[in-house]
Amino acid sequence: MWKQYDLPKSEGTRIHRAGKTVLYVAVEVAGEGEVLAALVSYANASIATTRRKTKDVLAVPPLDDPAWSRYYMGASSTYDIVPGYPDIPVCIKLREPFFLPPSADLRGWIFSHVEARIVVGGSTVASYPLTRPFKTLYGIPEAGIICRHDEADFLASNEPVIDTLNEDPGLVAHPVRLRNTSSEPVLVDELCIYGEQLSILGDGSRMQSERLLFIFSGSGVRMSLEGQTELPAGWTQIAKPRVSGEERFIVRSIELFRAMTRM
Amino acid sequence: MDATTVVADTSNAVQATPHTLKLLDMDEIFGKIFNLESATKAIRIALMVLIGLIVVGIIVTLIKKLSGKRMDSRTGGFIVKTVQYAGFALILINAFKIANIDLSALLGAAGIAGIALGFAAQTSVSNFISGIFLMYEKTFAEGDIVTVDDTTGVVHSIDALSVKLRTFDNRFVRIPNETLIKTNVINVTRFPLRRLNIKLTVTYDTDIERARQILMETAAANPGVLRKPDPFFMVQSFGANGIDLFLGVWFANSDWEQANNGMYLEIKKSFDAAGIEFAYPTMTIYPKKS
Numbered sequence: 001m002w003k004q005y006d007l008p009k010s011e012g013t014r015i016h017r018a019g020k021t022v023l024y025v026a027v028e029v030a031g032e033g034e035v036l037a038a039l040v041s042y043a044n045a046s047i048a049t050t051r052r053k054t055k056d057v058l059a060v061p062p063l064d065d066p067a068w069s070r071y072y073m074g075a076s077s078t079y080d081i082v083p084g085y086p087d088i089p090v091c092i093k094l095r096e097p098f099f100l101p102p103s104a105d106l107r108g109w110i111f112s113h114v115e116a117r118i119v120v121g122g123s124t125v126a127s128y129p130l131t132r133p134f135k136t137l138y139g140i141p142e143a144g145i146i147c148r149h150d151e152a153d154f155l156a157s158n159e160p161v162i163d164t165l166n167e168d169p170g171l172v173a174h175p176v177r178l179r180n181t182s183s184e185p186v187l188v189d190e191l192c193i194y195g196e197q198l199s200i201l202g203d204g205s206r207m208q209s210e211r212l213l214f215i216f217s218g219s220g221v222r223m224s225l226e227g228q229t230e231l232p233a234g235w236t237q238i239a240k241p242r243v244s245g246e247e248r249f250i251v252r253s254i255e256l257f258r259a260m261t262r263m
Numbered sequence: 264m265d266a267t268t269v270v271a272d273t274s275n276a277v278q279a280t281p282h283t284l285k286l287l288d289m290d291e292i293f294g295k296i297f298n299l300e301s302a303t304k305a306i307r308i309a310l311m312v313l314i315g316l317i318v319v320g321i322i323v324t325l326i327k328k329l330s331g332k333r334m335d336s337r338t339g340g341f342i343v344k345t346v347q348y349a350g351f352a353l354i355l356i357n358a359f360k361i362a363n364i365d366l367s368a369l370l371g372a373a374g375i376a377g378i379a380l381g382f383a384a385q386t387s388v389s390n391f392i393s394g395i396f397l398m399y400e401k402t403f404a405e406g407d408i409v410t411v412d413d414t415t416g417v418v419h420s421i422d423a424l425s426v427k428l429r430t431f432d433n434r435f436v437r438i439p440n441e442t443l444i445k446t447n448v449i450n451v452t453r454f455p456l457r458r459l460n461i462k463l464t465v466t467y468d469t470d471i472e473r474a475r476q477i478l479m480e481t482a483a484a485n486p487g488v489l490r491k492p493d494p495f496f497m498v499q500s501f502g503a504n505g506i507d508l509f510l511g512v513w514f515a516n517s518d519w520e521q522a523n524n525g526m527y528l529e530i531k532k533s534f535d536a537a538g539i540e541f542a543y544p545t546m547t548i549y550p551k552k553s
Contacts, residue, residue, distance in 0.1 A: 136490040146515040
């Protein structure tokens with residue numbers, strides 16, 4: 001899925017599948033130029049259309065339906081589909097929450113859904129979440145963070161589990177390390193990931209991020225990067241972090257200062 | 264020289280003397296004012312004012328840059344203005360000092376004038392002091408949506424004497440700081456999320472459990488509704504016209520409009536599809552049997 005494509009000029013609507021999510025791409029001629037039209041459809045749901053409503057059927061609305069988003073192609077005759085993390089943090093709810101005992105140090109894997117970005121001539125023209133884009137609150141209503149909601153299993157394993165990714169190319173694997181530095185057991189029921197600090201590494205079909213360290217302490221939980229894990233041969237960096245750790249640290253420090261002083 | 268001539272000369276002399284004296288006095292006065300010493304003073308004052316203004320300008324620019332990154336515009340603006348006025352006052356005092364002007368008399372007069380001005384500018388002073396309290400409390404910042412009395416709008420600017428709002432129908436409203444201190448101010452966008460409180464009244468023949476299920480499903484299907492905190496359902500009362508239900512769903516502030524409309528539309532559609540009726544004021548009339 002993650003590669004460059006020619007415009008589907010003579011094949012009707014092109015279908016890109018990522019698990020149960022489908023991204024439709026079509027092309028329209030507009031004067032001397034071309035317009036790329038895109039539409040995303042999630043599993044077990046109707047495609048939003050003003051003309052008709054279909055359920056559980058891959059019925060694509062006509063190209064003049066407002067459900068399609070359009071982008072002028074200019075001189076470009078190709079488009080890329082590249083993976084990217086959502087603009088807001090992702091809060092991954094664990095399907096099976098568990099307690100982490102005091103002083104525990106656990107390694108494992110979690111997964112999150114990336115977004116499919118349509119890039120034309122080096123510019124991102126659209127970004128579609130590959131799972132229905134629900135939001136959730138991480139933290140408390142007075143000072144929490146609005147995140148993208150995602151659900152996943154936690155796999156307590158030191159071994160690479162990249163084969164799991166074959167089931168859904170829209171998933172990125174995160175090797176994680178959980179440490180409890182408090183004196184009480186903590187319930188691990190959700191983990192918040194700041195995708196803007198992470199790379200996407202992969203071989204075109206499977207993807208992985210850097211190792212994440214979650215430290216649970218008396219004052220809360222904090223995510224940081226623990227560094228790169230061993231990668232299989234041939235894996236490259238598909239997407240770079242949008243901000244560096246240092247930048248993020250400065251921004252977070254200022255946010256914290258402003259939150260404390262309300263300045 | 265004869266007497267007539269003497270008299271004439273004397274009269275001439277008498278007539279000429281005042282002019283000569285006047286010319287002499289003016290010369291003396293101009294000489295006193297425009298001498299080397301006063302010229303030096305004037306140059307010193309001009310130089311001091313010029314250098315003072317440059318220094319104040321540099322300090323103000325630095326504070327503006329620093330405060331722009333680290334503080335909200337209101338606090339930053341207040342600090343900048345304070346430093347600016349303090350700088351100007353220092354320049355003025357120094358200028359008087361160089362000119363050997365005694366400030367004590369001036370300050371005494373200023374004290375009396377201050378009292379008079381204080382009475383005259385009571386409202387303005389009250390607004391200014393209220394502004395300082397508002398700044399300290401940090402109730403809102405520019406860009407927040409606030410409700411003051413019956414007025415709701417986006418905070419356009421926060422000034423020394425008043426706060427300016429732009430209402431959603433694009434009117435410009437000036438609210439004195441004193442009013443903001445005295446009345447309840449609701450900051451709608453202070454927190455990142457907000458709960459939509461939906462109150463519904465359904466007829467008495469409604470299956471409440473079914474209605475609850477439909478409401479929760481509608482909330483779960485709306486992408487704007489936050490998964491956490493959970494939607495909240497409550498049967499409020501058996502009212503005069505029907506059963507009063509309550510549904511509270513949380514949204515991010517940025518999704519408010521779209522999610523709010525989506526919820527109401529979907530609830531109406533779902534209730535219509537399930538045959539659940541909204542109650543409206545009704546009156547049952549029993550004919551009197553004679």
